[in-house]
Amino acid sequence: MTETLTMPTAGALPTAAPARPTGVRRVLYESGYALSAFPIALVAFVVVIVDLAFGVALAIFIGGVLLISVGVMVARGFARLERIRMRGMLGRTAPTPAYVCAPAGSGFWRRALTPLRDPQSWLEVVWAIVGLVTGTLAFAVTLVWWAAMGTGLTYWIWQRWVPESDDDEGLAALLGLGSSRTTESLLNLALGVVLLLTLPYAVRLVVTIHASLAQVLLCSRAELQTEVARVQDSRDAARMAEAESLRRLERDIHDGPQQRLVRLSMDLGRARKQLDQDPERAAATIDAALAQTRETVAELRSLSRGIAPPLLVDRGLAAALDEMLSQCVVPVTSTVEVPEVLPPHVETAVYFVVAEALTNIAKHSAAKSASVSVVADGGVVEVRVADDGIGGAHASKGLGLSGLRQRLAAVDGTLEVTSPEWTGTTVVARIPL
Known part of the structure; x- marks a missing residue:
């Protein structure tokens, strides 16, 4: 021993x-x-x-x-x-x-x-x-x-x-x-x-x-x-966050694109059999298959953005956040004051904090409006996402906040969640530069 x-x-x-x-x-x-x-x-x-x-x-x-x-x-x-x-x-x-x-x-x-x-x-x-x-x-x-x-x-x-x-x-x-x-x-x-x-x-x-x-x-x-x-805790958190991301990606692929591709294969097989006997039904089946194809491509693009958003890589954090906010189902006001060039791990962490917070707002908060603030000051990037929803969010309840805390721990960041019942939720992340 x-x-x-x-x-x-x-x-x-x-x-x-x-x-x-x-x-x-x-x-x-x-x-x-x-x-x-x-x-x-x-x-x-x-x-x-x-x-x-x-x-x-x-x-x-x-x-x-x-x-x-x-x-x-x-x-x-x-x-x-x-x-x-x-x-x-x-x-x-x-x-x-x-x-x-x-x-x-x-x-x-x-x-x-x-x-x-x-x-x-x-x-x-x-x-x-x-x-x-x-x-x-x-x-x-x-x-x-x-x-x-x-x-x-x-x-x-x-x-x-x-x-x-x-x-x-x-x-x-x-x-x-x-x-x-x-x-x-x-x-x-x-x-x-x-x-x-x-x-x-x-x-x-x-x-x-x-x-x-x-x-x-x-x-x-x-x-x-x-x-x-x-450092050991950060490494363990990075491993857990990576493992959780891989499990989620595998689950999303299995439940989404994989099921659509199976259905697409079945539709194409049925259309092939109908082609000689009933061309009109075959055409309708092929049209449905084409719709399935477009939906599958869109879902794969969404999953790819969750892995490494192309816009974030190509045009930087501000442009990627603008696109994300424009697609949010809840009206969002934003303040983004960050340098044009940030370390890649900081940009990725900020992007996923905002993405996870907005996803939770859309799915669980019943909010009518939200605000996003991303400000770099004193060697730290502070991300603040607030909504006027029902509140009650907590990292221990899941909702992606637990995985988000692990992801932030991997880059020496911190996460604070303030969510009293019926008074909205405020998520604050601080990521050192």
């Missing part, structure tokens, strides 16, 4: 970044993050390094290997704490990676040693070491800045209790501004104001250094795993 990747539920990440604090709250949160970085990093460094050092020293014994595994798991715990701190105090999206876990039912030794085979475990050990450096920097700068700011802003209050000596020279005297208590108080107050104004930027700088290093070591593999999972 092989190890598997699992995402712990405790570290499961929201799809969007947590709310980032603003204003004074942000400064306080970032200061708290920086001031707590050093003690946490110091404890992590001491515990992990001591554990690993003993484990390496005793590696020739069985207990040494277990100590190394324990040290790795301790580093994993501190890494989890750091992700929680980044999400809660900085409002950062800090995804938890999927760890390599032993298969269910594995023995003690396999479960104990599997973390040593996980690259993420060693990245977290590295964080336990180098995090002390950036944590010390963040702690020192933040503490000094707050202390100096507080001293400067409050010096005029407690200055009167400071013993005065002829040998002591204050900062104002050293700078040649005078030696009076008032001058010293005003200078410290000015420095305090400067430090107060620069405090958010100084704290943010050291916090960014510390948190960015944590993001790289503790979260970069999680982001890569998320991207791989997204």
Whole structure:
């Protein structure tokens, strides 16, 4: 059996970044993050390094290997704490990676040693070491800045209790501004104001250094795993959409053109027998066969447009949409604002979104009017199809929306369906360029 990747539920990440604090709250949160970085990093460094050092020293014994595994798991715990701190105090999206876990039912030794085979475990050990450096920097700068700011802003209050000596020279005297208590108080107050104004930027700088290093070591593999999972989902959706399209095409051909061709063959055979005995009936049969032929050709053309619309290929998306809208049985108002040249997969996806939505409107909505908007803005094409019908549409009910969602997932697109009962339906698709 092989190890598997699992995402712990405790570290499961929201799809969007947590709310980032603003204003004074942000400064306080970032200061708290920086001031707590050093003690946490110091404890992590001491515990992990001591554990690993003993484990390496005793590696020739069985207990040494277990100590190394324990040290790795301790580093994993501190890494989890750091992700929680980044999400809660900085409002950062800090995804938890999927760890390599032993298969269910594995023995003690396999479960104990599997973390040593996980690259993420060693990245977290590295964080336990180098995090002390950036944590010390963040702690020192933040503490000094707050202390100096507080001293400067409050010096005029407690200055009167400071013993005065002829040998002591204050900062104002050293700078040649005078030696009076008032001058010293005003200078410290000015420095305090400067430090107060620069405090958010100084704290943010050291916090960014510390948190960015944590993001790289503790979260970069999680982001890569998320991207791989997204690509895998897109590929699966593309396969399902293709399979569904092939099944639908096969069903449409079987129920439509194939049946007509069978009937055409039978009509021609009957006309051949009637030709000598009853020429007039034979002519009528042949006329009916010709009508069947025209209907079959029209249906085949309709099916071919569902596979790859010729007008879309030859003249582009705007022309293909104009033709489609002109053939809709429901009056449609349209707004099409897209570049003349779009990626082929985007054009095809937009075309099928509009085609499927208009088909559903014609078949199921009982609408009296509809609107279609296709607008490219900010690297995304937004397709919005709305009607004033009976509503009640939902992707889980079929109506082609489920297959359409799969088709959009294959091109990293999204589909939203809003359809309250008796108030119409709005289908919104967004397809990235």
